[in-house]
Amino acid sequence: MTGQRRWLRSASLANLLFLYAPIAVLVVFSFNASRLSARWQGFTLQWYQMLASDEALFAAVQNSLLVAVVSTMIATILGVSAAVGLERSHFPGQRLVDGALLLPLVIPEVMMGVALLLFFVMIQVPLSLVTVTIGHAAFNVPVVMVIVRARLRKLDPALEEAARDLGATAWQAFRRVTLPLLSPAIIGGVLMAFTVSLDDFIVTFFTAGPGSTTLPLKVYSMIKSGVSPEINALSAILVLVSMALIALSLVMQRVNGK
Amino acid sequence: MPALVWMGVFLFLPLLLVLVISFAARGTYGGVEWTFSLANYLNMADPLYLRIYARSLALAAATTVVCLLLGFPLAYYIARAPARWQAVWLMLIIIPFWTNFLVRTYAWMFILRSEGLFHTVLSSVGLVTSPIEILYSDTAVLIGLVYGYLPFMVLPLYAAIERLDRSVVEAAWDLYASGWSVFWRVVLPLTKPGVIAGCLLVFIPSVGAFITPDLLGGARSMMVGNLIQHEYLVVRDWPFGSAISFALMALVLVGIAVYFKVETKVAV
Amino acid sequence: MSEHSVELREIVKRHGTTLAVDHLSLQVKRGEFFSILGPSGSGKTSTLRLLAGFEEPDQGEILIEGRSMRGVPPNLRPVNLVFQSYALFPHLTVAGNVAFGLEMRGVPRAIIAPEVRSALDMVRLAGKEERIPSQLSGGEQQRVALARALVNRPAVVLLDEPLGALDQQLRQEMQLELKTIQEQVGLTFICVTHHQEEALTMSDRVAVMNHGRLLQIGTPRDVYESPSSEFVAAFIGVSNRLSGRIEMVTGTRCTVRVPDLPAIVARVPPGTPEGALVTLSLRPERVHLSADIKLDGFDNTLQARIHKTIYNGNEIQYLLRLTDGLIWKARVPNLGGDHKQFQAGEAVFVRWQADEGVVLSE
Numbered sequence: 005m006t007g008q009r010r011w012l013r014s015a016s017l018a019n020l021l022f023l024y025a026p027i028a029v030l031v032v033f034s035f036n037a038s039r040l041s042a043r044w045q046g047f048t049l050q051w052y053q054m055l056a057s058d059e060a061l062f063a064a065v066q067n068s069l070l071v072a073v074v075s076t077m078i079a080t081i082l083g084v085s086a087a088v089g090l091e092r093s094h095f096p097g098q099r100l101v102d103g104a105l106l107l108p109l110v111i112p113e114v115m116m117g118v119a120l121l122l123f124f125v126m127i128q129v130p131l132s133l134v135t136v137t138i139g140h141a142a143f144n145v146p147v148v149m150v151i152v153r154a155r156l157r158k159l160d161p162a163l164e165e166a167a168r169d170l171g172a173t174a175w176q177a178f179r180r181v182t183l184p185l186l187s188p189a190i191i192g193g194v195l196m197a198f199t200v201s202l203d204d205f206i207v208t209f210f211t212a213g214p215g216s217t218t219l220p221l222k223v224y225s226m227i228k229s230g231v232s233p234e235i236n237a238l239s240a241i242l243v244l245v246s247m248a249l250i251a252l253s254l255v256m257q258r259v260n261g262k
Numbered sequence: 263m264p265a266l267v268w269m270g271v272f273l274f275l276p277l278l279l280v281l282v283i284s285f286a287a288r289g290t291y292g293g294v295e296w297t298f299s300l301a302n303y304l305n306m307a308d309p310l311y312l313r314i315y316a317r318s319l320a321l322a323a324a325t326t327v328v329c330l331l332l333g334f335p336l337a338y339y340i341a342r343a344p345a346r347w348q349a350v351w352l353m354l355i356i357i358p359f360w361t362n363f364l365v366r367t368y369a370w371m372f373i374l375r376s377e378g379l380f381h382t383v384l385s386s387v388g389l390v391t392s393p394i395e396i397l398y399s400d401t402a403v404l405i406g407l408v409y410g411y412l413p414f415m416v417l418p419l420y421a422a423i424e425r426l427d428r429s430v431v432e433a434a435w436d437l438y439a440s441g442w443s444v445f446w447r448v449v450l451p452l453t454k455p456g457v458i459a460g461c462l463l464v465f466i467p468s469v470g471a472f473i474t475p476d477l478l479g480g481a482r483s484m485m486v487g488n489l490i491q492h493e494y495l496v497v498r499d500w501p502f503g504s505a506i507s508f509a510l511m512a513l514v515l516v517g518i519a520v521y522f523k524v525e526t527k528v529a530v
Numbered sequence: 531m532s533e534h535s536v537e538l539r540e541i542v543k544r545h546g547t548t549l550a551v552d553h554l555s556l557q558v559k560r561g562e563f564f565s566i567l568g569p570s571g572s573g574k575t576s577t578l579r580l581l582a583g584f585e586e587p588d589q590g591e592i593l594i595e596g597r598s599m600r601g602v603p604p605n606l607r608p609v610n611l612v613f614q615s616y617a618l619f620p621h622l623t624v625a626g627n628v629a630f631g632l633e634m635r636g637v638p639r640a641i642i643a644p645e646v647r648s649a650l651d652m653v654r655l656a657g658k659e660e661r662i663p664s665q666l667s668g669g670e671q672q673r674v675a676l677a678r679a680l681v682n683r684p685a686v687v688l689l690d691e692p693l694g695a696l697d698q699q700l701r702q703e704m705q706l707e708l709k710t711i712q713e714q715v716g717l718t719f720i721c722v723t724h725h726q727e728e729a730l731t732m733s734d735r736v737a738v739m740n741h742g743r744l745l746q747i748g749t750p751r752d753v754y755e756s757p758s759s760e761f762v763a764a765f766i767g768v769s770n771r772l773s774g775r776i777e778m779v780t781g782t783r784c785t786v787r788v789p790d791l792p793a794i795v796a797r798v799p800p801g802t803p804e805g806a807l808v809t810l811s812l813r814p815e816r817v818h819l820s821a822d823i824k825l826d827g828f829d830n831t832l833q834a835r836i837h838k839t840i841y842n843g844n845e846i847q848y849l850l851r852l853t854d855g856l857i858w859k860a861r862v863p864n865l866g867g868d869h870k871q872f873q874a875g876e877a878v879f880v881r882w883q884a885d886e887g888v889v890l891s892e
Contacts, residue, residue, distance in 0.1 A: 012335050015339070029379055112469070115280070118494050142268070242362050430617045430619060433613055452620065
């Protein structure tokens with residue numbers, strides 16, 4: 005038993021090393037003075053300074069944030085209403101609709117990208133940040149919906165009935181009882197959709213036009229032009245930001261859980 | 263329902279368009295010529311493309327198997343750890359997943375390139391003398407895919423193992439089963455839904471992967487995702503690209519259908 | 531070969547900082563139905579897991595059939611456990627569950643089939659071979675778990691709260707059935723339970739544990755009639771108690787002085803000194819009640835008032851308020867007819883024989 009346990013622990017720690025070592029390496033070498041070598045040649049912050057003076061990078065960050073905020077807002081409103089609507093109503097063919105709405109979660113992202121590209125070209129809408137935002141909202145609706153629906157399913161229907169019994173209208177019951185109880189799930193959905201949008205490369209790649217470069221597109225073009233310490237520095241910053249977002253979401257969960 | 267309208271216009275309509283165009287032909291200057299033919303689907307059988315599908319399937323299958331082999335012990339260990347530690351471990355598994363995928367893939371470029379960290383470390387301890395080329399190979403793609411999708415394997419496995427009654431495992435042990443028999447005869451059959459879910463969650467994105475083969479694989483390790491992109495943006499043969507996309511989606515949906523069939527059977 | 535099927539020598543098991551099993555030594559004879567009785571946290575389940583091999587003792591030695599079990603994993607131990615939750619394999623049929631142990635030991639298929647059949651016959655489950663566990667009732671699942679252990683003919687069958695999950699009626703039927711099956715197969719059974727009636731009904735001998743320590747070991751009659759400590763007296767059945775000081779010892783009898791009450795005569799364990807502070811323990815069913823002031827033939831008499839009358843069907847329970855305000859219980863068989871039934875508020879005389887009361891040192 006103990007031997008087996010020890011073996012499992014070593015295997016698990018090895019897995020953890022596999023998951024974290026590459027990220028750690030990136031961060032460490034973002035401070036390496038050498039431009040080309042993977043050997044340690046002394047500490048420097050020059051790559052960060054170079055990033056700080058890259059105006060295209062800031063424009064890309066701005067674009068990404070804009071797309072993420074707007075697409076998350078759209079996806080949240082649509083996703084929550086879809087979750088409530090599908091959970092509360094019964095109509096013929098509902099299972100088909102349920103399944104269809106989950107499609108973006110399972111079909112290859114490349115497929116979504118080309119479909120949207122084709123669509124926008126066919127209806128002769130020029131590719132821009134607007135088309136990118138529409139695409140992001142499309143794949144984020146099911147993300148929000150799935151999270152909210154899981155929570156909705158666990159809610160006791162008697163709660164809303166109790167509100168109705170105490171004189172609330174259907175809307176009041178939803179607004180005053182159900183919605184507050186759903187808020188942790190909605191916040192979770194918002195965070196998830198926001199992150200997925202910020203990180204998305206493929207759908208953006210197909211739906212972005214000239215001048216609508218987002219951060220992942222910028223990162224991609226930097227990587228494509230060759231390994232360089234600036235990418236390490238940018239990666240380190242992105243890792244830091246995502247860690248901060250996780251910490252924030254943990255804190256919010258704890259606050260909401262109480 | 264507004265969501266249905268949005269999804270109808272911006273998802274189902276585009277997908278339908280892909281299906282329709284997959285039966286059309288490429289126009290002279292890259293556009294679409296509205297004819298009806300099965301030519302695009304027949305063209306897919308070209309050995310050049312067949313090799314790419316085969317590589318995609320093989321790499322996705324290998325990724326799935328490696329993730330399963332790495333992920334099972336990890337998931338088992340987490341599921342049997344004290345509750346406090348379970349939360350910590352799960353968090354640790356999820357954090358890399360929240361880190362930008364491009365960044366995580368780039369990390370492996372940095373490590374695997376010919377003068378990269380891997381080579382530097384190996385040569386400094388004298389294991390290799392000449393540069394080793396791992397980047398831009400199928401091996402590099404496999405490493406990248408496993409790295410990217412391992413959490414997708416671990417989470418459903420964890421959920422299945424966590425639900426597995428400890429005393430059932432002890433009962434097998436008490437009834438003379440050795441470590442391996444306990445695993446094969448009891449643990450594996452009872453966690454099958456989790457295994458299948460994990461395999462699908464890894465296989466589906468792997469088979470349609472684009473970034474990983476694009477960055478780590480180079481020209482020789484093209485996968486279906488790259489082929490679609492290539493047909494759309496480089497060759498500009500949209501009808502043919504659409505046909506390939508549709509075939510890929512059909513493959514994925516069949517996989518999911520199989521999963522649900524197995525799951526409902528196990529749940530009885 | 532030793533006459534003992536199981537022997538524990540000075541077993542110590544810690545779980546973190548708590549001592550789950552504290553220097554436990556005991557022997558179980560071959561073919562015996564042995565029960566370990568104690569409340570939750572008494573160390574009885576830990577003891578069972580140590581025997582099965584899921585845990586190793588920190589100190590001491592376990593011998594099964596004279597062989598040391600140190601370092602022997604569960605799959606190589608000649609014991610089989612009937613789990614509290616039954617732990618039936620949900621993906622196997624009833625027959626598949628019962629055959630599992632034999633298959634693991636490489637018994638040929640041709641032999642397994644008849645063995646499985648006869649094991650299922652024994653627990654009266656013939657005809658349910660192809661069911662899966664979730665299609666069975668709780669009682670049937672329990673019997674599959676039993677058959678799954680018995681079919682291997684282990685040196686010891688371990689039972690962890692075997693009847694705990696069953697309802698009252700089924701529990702009583704199964705107590706007798708378990709005992710019958712055990713006598714039929716002649717295997718050593720070690721049963722862990724917190725249910726005193728279960729332990730007394732089925733067992734040849736009972737060990738009472740608390741806080742990891744063995745308090746008393748003996749036949750059900752020994753443990754019930756002559757508890758060695760207040761804990762045992764209280765845990766096995768209900769007990770009326772009085773605290774006092776030993777005034778005089780004469781042979782096996784003593785006189786106990788209780789403040790505000792007449793002197794009481796009781797049985798005394800050898801070696802109890804005069805002047806010792808003791809607790810007198812008396813079973814409620816040994817109490818005789820009457821309204822008659824003149825009644826001879828009893829060694830002790832106290833005055834009391836009926837506080838409450840509880841009608842239980844087969845018996846009547848009285849809560850008695852003794853003169854000093856203490857509440858005692860009395861249980862009187864409901865004989866019906868014109869037998870007197872006391873009402874709350876009535877004054878009664880509480881009488882009992884000296885030998886019925888046991889003196890426990892503090």
